[in-house]
Amino acid sequence: MGTSGPGSNDLKTAEEPACITSIVDTVAKTVPKLRTAFETHRSYEGEANPSGEEMLAADVYADELLESRLGKLACVGTYASEERADPVSIGSGLSVAVDPLDGSSNLSSNNGVGTIVGVYDGGLPASGRDLIGAMYVLYGPTTTAMVATRDGVTEYLLTQGEREVLTPSVSLPETGTVYGFGGPVPEWSGAFRRYSMSVQRRLKRRYGGALVADVNQVLSHGGVFAYPRLETRPSGKLRLQFEANPIAFIVEQAGGLSYQGERSVLDTEPERLHQRTPLFVGSPEPLAELIETLGGATTDPTVTTRESPWD
Known part of the structure; x- marks a missing residue:
């Protein structure tokens, strides 16, 4: 169990699925603005993130937008991002750890990028066993989201801030191609x-x-x-x-x-x-x-x- 942030030990187990749904819906509603930023925030900021990587304006914009949107959820207590040195304490609730714009260097060549969100029942840094949900968004020819809870994985199509089930139960084959x-x-x-x-x-x-x-x-x-x-x-x-x-x-x-x-x-x-x-x-x-x-x-x-x- 991590030590930074309030964690969510007082969050009832029954409330966790509702919170994950709220987080997924919030990210989905944020996607249209994030996609627009790919066209207008392509320059480098001249600053490095805590991992020593130079940040694009799109990295900073996506981070600030997601922190603002997710931070308004009553069930979220801590927001942490790959672009920030320290977690942001919001209140009492679950911890979200976000890679706002995965693969942002691909923007210049118009290749795939994404957003990753981990939802931890505990302060950060946390064990992967503290995850109660996770998702990623893929900004490809269409925008899709892969959402996992302890009940399995669902793939969604994201359109104009709404989500529609594409694959209700994602399951990996034994070998693959x-x-x-x-x-x-x-x-x-x-x-x-x-x-x-x-x-x-x-x-x-x-x-x-x-x-x-x-x-x-x-x-x-x-x-x-x-x-x-x-x-x-x-x-x-x-x-x-x-x-x-x-x-x-x-x-x-x-x-x-x-x-x-x-x-x-x-x-x-x-x-x-x-x-x-x-x-x-x-x-x-x-x-x-x-x-x-x-x-x-x-x-x-x-x-x-x-x-x-x-x-």
Whole structure:
């Protein structure tokens, strides 16, 4: 359990689904303004976020807009963002950790970008096991949202601030057809290179440099996404609170697996808000092979229940 922010220990369990619905609806209603900002906020701000990455005006705009909208919800007690050094304490309630504009560097080339939201029942930084909901929005040819709760995963079409069910119960196949691996190949470990060579023989490469878009390929077709530790990034590249935990939660609730080199991503001990981690997620069979190749724990690739296969 994290220590920053008020947390939500006093929030009744019965109120949690209603709060997640409010958060999802609020993000959906914010999407039209966010899409407009892609056209008008494309310049760099000249400032770096807490992870040392230069921010686009669109990053700042999306962060401020989501903080304003989500901060008005009575059930939200803490707002934290990849673009801010510290969480914002709003009151008493759940904690939301947001990557306002995932893959924002893709705006200049008009490629896929997204928004990621994790809803934690606890102060931040928090364990992935404290997640009660997570979602991402993909701004593609159409705008879609993948929403996960402890009951499963639903895909929505977002149109003019409203959402319509596209896939009522998203479920990953055992194997799948696509893979996407991040980071410079020369910086991969020898074990991960061996795994990559094996995967390339039977799966199609799909990698665009935006986490949401790349993971959405895996959730749509099955397969594996990986951003391993690198020689220059031994702790990994992706942020645990804002990216890895929510994505791992979504994938595991869809019947897939997550891994960070030792265990499920959701079992990673949270030490700081902007902590980084390697991330491997996907269908049970290719993830089981990856875990075996990297010399980690083994798991039964036939597990398809909504409960974590790591428990």
